[in-house]
Amino acid sequence: MNKWYLEHNPDDDIAVSTRIRLARNLRAYPFENRMTPEQKKKLLSDVKTLLQNASLKEKMELGFIELEKLTPEQNFSLVEKHLISPAFSQNPKNAGLALSPDESIAVMINEEDHIRIQTLSSGLNLKQTLQAANRIDDILDASLLYAFDEKLGYLTQCPTNLGTGLRASVMLHLPALEANGVIGRISQMVSKLGLTIRGTYGEGTRVNGAFYQLSNQVTLGISEEGAIENLRAIASQIIAQERASRSAELGDYMEDKVWRAYGVLSSARLLTNDEFIELVSILRMGVSQGILKGISYGEINALINTTGPATIMAQEGRAMEAGERDKLRAAIVRERLYSLNEN
Template sequence: MSDKKKWYEYAGDDSDVIVSTRVSVARNLKDHPFVWRMRAAERKAVLRTVISAVQDEHLSIAGLFSCTLMEELTKTQAVSLAERGVVSPEFIAKCEGKALLCSEDESISIAVNGGDHLLLSAMRPGLDLDGAGSAADTLESVLSRVLPFAFDREFGYLTADPANLGTGMHAELTMHLPGLARAGSLSRVASGLAQLGLSLREGVGAESGAELYRLSNRVTLGISEQEATFNLKSMAYQVVMQERAARKTLCQPLESQDRIFRCLGVLQHARILPLGEFMECFSNVRLGIAQQMFPAGPAMDAMAPLMMRAQPATLTLLTGRSMTAAERDAARADLVRVLWKGEKGKES
C-alpha cells in the first residue's frame, strides 16, 4: 500500500450522508469473446493488449497507473483490495489472467478480465457524480483511441451482462442511512426508487453492520450517461433530506444519545474490538459526528480511512504479520486508539 493520501481520506459534499461516489464503465474489445468464454491464452492476450495500451507513452494517462497481476498477490493482499473498494469481491474470487491498473491514490482504476474485458472506475468522496463521471469518461475516451471497443449501433456498447448494454456505465453512491434504517423506512424508500429505475441495497460484508447502503442506476440502455447521473443525483438528494429528517427524530431521545456516546467511549478506550462491534460503533459515532455531538471529537474525514484499515486483511497488511482472530481484535482496538486519541506507540 502506498503512503500517498488516498481519495477516501477526504470528506466530500454531503458527506454526513453520502460516503462516496463511484462511476464505472464496462468495455469489451472488438473481435474477442467475452471473458467467461475465453481460454487462458485468450485472457492473457487481452491482458497484454490492455496493459500495452495503458502504458503507451503517447497517451495522456502514461505513468498514471501501476500494474498488478492478480495471480501474483497473496490472498490477504487481494482481499484487502476488495475491503478498500478498489475491486469487487467477485473480481478476486479467481485471479488467473486478471490484472489491476490503479492510480497511487486509488481513485482511478482499471480491472482487466473481470466480468468484462475492462472495468474503468473512478471514486470520489461524498457526492461527486460530476467529478467521478468526468474522470471515468476521460479515461474511456483516451483508451478508445488505441483500443477497439465492441459497439453496436442498435444496442450501444456490448457487455457480458445484458443489463449493462447501452452506455455500460454504472453509477453508485454509498450512503450512511441509520435514520431511515432504524425507523423501518428503507423498504418503502427502496420500493419508490425501484419504480424510477434505481436500486437501493444493503452494503456488502462488513458494510452492512455499519448501516451503509448503495444507491445506483439500473437502466443503461436507451438513456445517456448524463441522464442517468442526473436522475441518480436528483433522487439522492431526496434520500439525503429524508435521512437528515429521520436522524433528528432518532437522536432526540436521551437513550439514543447515550448509545452514541457509549460507542465513542468503546472506540476510544477498548483493548479488544471484534469487527462486528467495531462496525456498530463506527455507525453510531459517524452519526454523532454528523449531528455535531462531539465538538472536540473525531472529524468526518477520519471515518472512511478508519473503516478501511480496521478490516481484517487490511489490518493484517498494516501490522506486517499474520494474526489469529483474537490478535486482530486487539490490533484493531490499538489502531483506533492511536488514530483518534493520539496515544503513543506504533500504529497497527
Template structure:
C-alpha cells in the same frame, strides 16, 4: 508506483468527507467494455485472455490519467494484497477471485482504476468524495475515449456496448453512491427507501455491492440497468435520488435529536466509551459503534474533527488492513477482535 506506496498513501476519498454531514461518502462511475471478435473473459481460453491483457494494458498504461500508476497482474499478488485492494474499493471481489490473465491498473491519486479480464475485458472506474457523479462521469469518459481511439470496442447500434451480463448492455455504466444512513435505519424508513428506489430502476446494496450486507448503516445506491438510457440520464437520475435521500437522512437525524435528544446523546457517548475502552471488538460490533460516532459528529454531539479518524478507522479494521497493521505475526479468529479493539483505541485517541 510500488504496492507499499499505494497502501501508505490512501486516497482522500477513503479517509476524508466532502459532504457537510458525512452522509454521502463517495460517488463512483464504472464502465464495462469489451473487444470485438474476442470471447468474454469467462468463455476465453488462457491464451486469449493473455493476448487481450497484453493489448489492453499496453494502451491503458499510456493514458495521461494512468501514467506512473500502480499496475499488477493478479497472479503476482497474494491473497492479502488482493483483499486490501477490495477493501479499498480499487478492485472487485470478482476480480480478486480470479488470477491468470487478469490485472489492475490504478492511478497515482487512486481515483481511477482499470480492471482487466474480470467479467468484461475492461472495467473502468472513477471515484470521488461526496455527490460528484457528473464530475466522475466526465473523468472516466476521458479515459474511455482514449482507449476507444486505440481499441476495437464491441458496439452494436441497437444494443449499445456489448457486455457479458445483459443488465450492463447499453451504456455499460454503473453509477454508485456510498451513503451512511443511520437516521433512516433507526426510524425504520429504509424499506420505503428501497421501494422508492425500485420504481426508479435503482438498487440498494451493502458496503461492497451485490450480495453484501449493509454493516455500519453503510449502503451502496446504484442504477439497476442501462439499456434505453443515456449516460447523462443515468447520472441525472442518480444524482437527484441520492441528493433527496441525503436530505431525508439529515431530516431523520434532526427529528431523532429533537424527539429523543438524551437517548441519542447517550448512544453516541456509549459508543465512544466502548470503542475507547473495549478489549475485544468484532467487525460488525465495531462498525455499528463507529456508525453512531459518525452520526454524533454530524449532529455536533461529538467533535466533527473526529470524522476523519472515524473514516480512517473504518478502513483499518477491515480484515486485510487489520492483519497488515497488526504487530502479531499471524492474525487468527482468537486474536483478531483484540487487535481490532487496539487499533480503534489508538486511532480514536487522536480525536
C-alpha cells in the same frame, strides 16, 4: 498523496462515497466466459502496456497489480476497500488491476467484462467522478476497438449492462431511516424509478453499519448524463429524509448513545470487525449532529478503510487469527482517536 476518501465533498455527512463503473469489451476477443487462457494473457498484456504508456503521456500515475501474485490477504483487502469486486478477487488468473496512488482510479482487466473502469470520490459527486471515468475511457477508446452496436450501445457479457455500460452508485449512511424501519419502503420506491438499494458490498451482500449502496439499474435507452442525474436527484431526496430523521432523534438518548460508542472505541482492547462497524456508524452520526468535535468524515472513512480483517493482515504481511486481528484493530482505533483528541 492523500487517499480519495480523505477529501471533503458535498453531502458527505450522509453520502460516504460516489462510484462510477464503465464496462467495456473489445471486438477482437470473445466475451470473458469464452476466452482461452492465452487470449486473456494477451489482453492483459496489451491493456497493461496501453495504460502504462498513457500514464506517461497524460501525467496520470497508475500502478499495476497482477492479482495472482498477491497473497490471499492482499487480494481480499482490495475488496474491503471497494477497489475490486468479490467475483474478480476469486478469479486471479490473468487478472490485472491498474490503480492510482490515491485509489480513486481502478481499472480491472479480465473481470466479467474485458475492461472495467472504476472511479471513486467522497460525498455525492457524480458529475466529477463520471468525468474522471470518461477520461480513462477516452484514452483506451483511442487505441482499442470496443465492441459497440449502433442500436444496443456497448456490448457486455451480462445483458443488464448493455447500452451505456454504466453503473453509478452512491454509498449512503442511513442509520436513522434504518432505525425507523423505512428502508424497505424506500427500496420499493426507487425500484420504480430505475434504481436499486444493495448491501454494503453490492448485490447479494449484507448491510453493515447502515451503509447502503444506491445504484442505477437501467443502462439501455438512457444517456450517461441522464442516468447520473436520476441517481443524483433520488439520492438527494433520501439524504434529506435521513437528515430530517436524525434531527428528530436529537436529545439525551442520542448524545448518550454516541458517547458510549466513542468510549468503547477509545478504550476497547478487542474489537471484532462487525462491532467496530456498528460503533463507528454511531460515531459518524455523532459527528454529523455536532455531538463530537474534532473528528472529520475523512478520518472516519480512513479508519474503516484500514481496519478490515484482510487489510490488517495485508498491512502486517501475514495471516492472523481472528482474536489477534481484533486486538490489533482495537489498538489502531485507540491510537487514532487519541491522536485526534490531542490535536
